[in-house]
Amino acid sequence: CRLIQSKRGIFTKSDLQAALRPPDIHFPRPRLVCIENTHNRGGGSIWPMEKIVKIAAFARQDGISMHLDGARIWNASVAAGIPESEYARQFDSISVCFSKGLGAPVGSALAGTRTFIERARRFRKQFGGGMRQAGILAAGALFALEHHRDRLAEDHANARVLAEHVHGAPGVEVDCEDVETNIVLLRVPDGSAPVWANRLARNGVHVLSAAPNTLRAVTHLDVTRDQVHEAAGTIRGVAQELLSESGS
Numbered sequence: 146c147r148l149i150q151s152k153r154g155i156f157t158k159s160d161l162q163a164a165l166r167p168p169d170i171h172f173p174r175p176r177l178v179c180i181e182n183t184h185n186r187g188g189g190s191i192w193p194m195e196k197i198v199k200i201a202a203f204a205r206q207d208g209i210s211m212h213l214d215g216a217r218i219w220n221a222s223v224a225a226g227i228p229e230s231e232y233a234r235q236f237d238s239i240s241v242c243f244s245k246g247l248g249a250p251v252g253s254a255l256a257g258t259r260t261f262i263e264r265a266r267r268f269r270k271q272f273g274g275g276m277r278q279a280g281i282l283a284a285g286a287l288f289a290l291e292h293h294r295d296r297l298a299e300d301h302a303n304a305r306v307l308a309e310h311v312h313g314a315p316g317v318e319v320d321c322e323d324v325e326t327n328i329v330l331l332r333v334p335d336g337s338a339p340v341w342a343n344r345l346a347r348n349g350v351h352v353l354s355a356a357p358n359t360l361r362a363v364t365h366l367d368v369t370r371d372q373v374h375e376a377a378g379t380i381r382g383v384a385q386e387l388l389s390e391s392g393s
């Protein structure tokens with residue numbers, strides 16, 4: 146596995162080229178490029194289509210397969226106005242998740258060629274993931290697809306509102322321009338993220354301490370616009386509290 150360092154999780158064809166090891170019997174041969182869209186740790190960033198197309202063309206010519214980790218592809222599609230199928234056609238396989246922003250209780254799906262899926266089914270069985278009663282889960286996933294996909298735009302608007310209202314709170318850095326979908330990354334002083342997350346949780350706002358200097362807030366179908374305003378107020382209040390405690 147070679148991880149490519151990049152801004153907001155989005156790399157270029159040249160980054161990929163630089164990461165590929167040359168043909169050498171000491172090295173494994175590169176076989177697969179994975180892209181995550183939207184990118185979670187990148188702050189819900191959306192991959193520009195032209196970057197994907199260039200990477201896919203380059204990979205194909207080198208006999209390298211393309212996989213899309215599309216756990217949040219619905220967010221990318223709704224925000225960019227590009228159908229999921231347009232993204233998917235650039236890849237050999239794609240995984241999607243129904244239980245994130247889409248709001249189903251459980252469930253992910255894998256798509257690819259018939260032979261690829263037959264092979265995947267074998268692996269699933271081998272690892273104990275086979276399930277005869279999956280229809281009940283599929284029903285929830287279908288409901289989410291039919292009723293919750295288009296409303297993701299509300300989550301995206303709510304995320305921007307959250308960022309705008311938190312902007313300027315002491316000790317917090319947030320770039321409103323970076324909020325493309327339903328994820329808001331808040332930068333806090335290095336090492337303090339767990340303290341912030343604990344304090345916020347005690348006040349009813351649940352965020353993830355994603356790195357020592359980063360909090361991740363996610364908007365979703367269980368959070369209304371009013372609650373977003375309330376959460377922003379709580380974050381500002383905690384910011385003031387931590388500021389005055391550090392001063393005293």
Ligand SMILES: *Cc1c(COP(=O)(O)O)cnc(C)c1O
Pocket residue numbers: 181185214216217242243244245252253
């Ligand atoms: C959640 C997630 C997955 C896996 O989804 P499961 O439903 O646990 O299989 C894969 N990739 C990303 C980026 C995710 O956030």
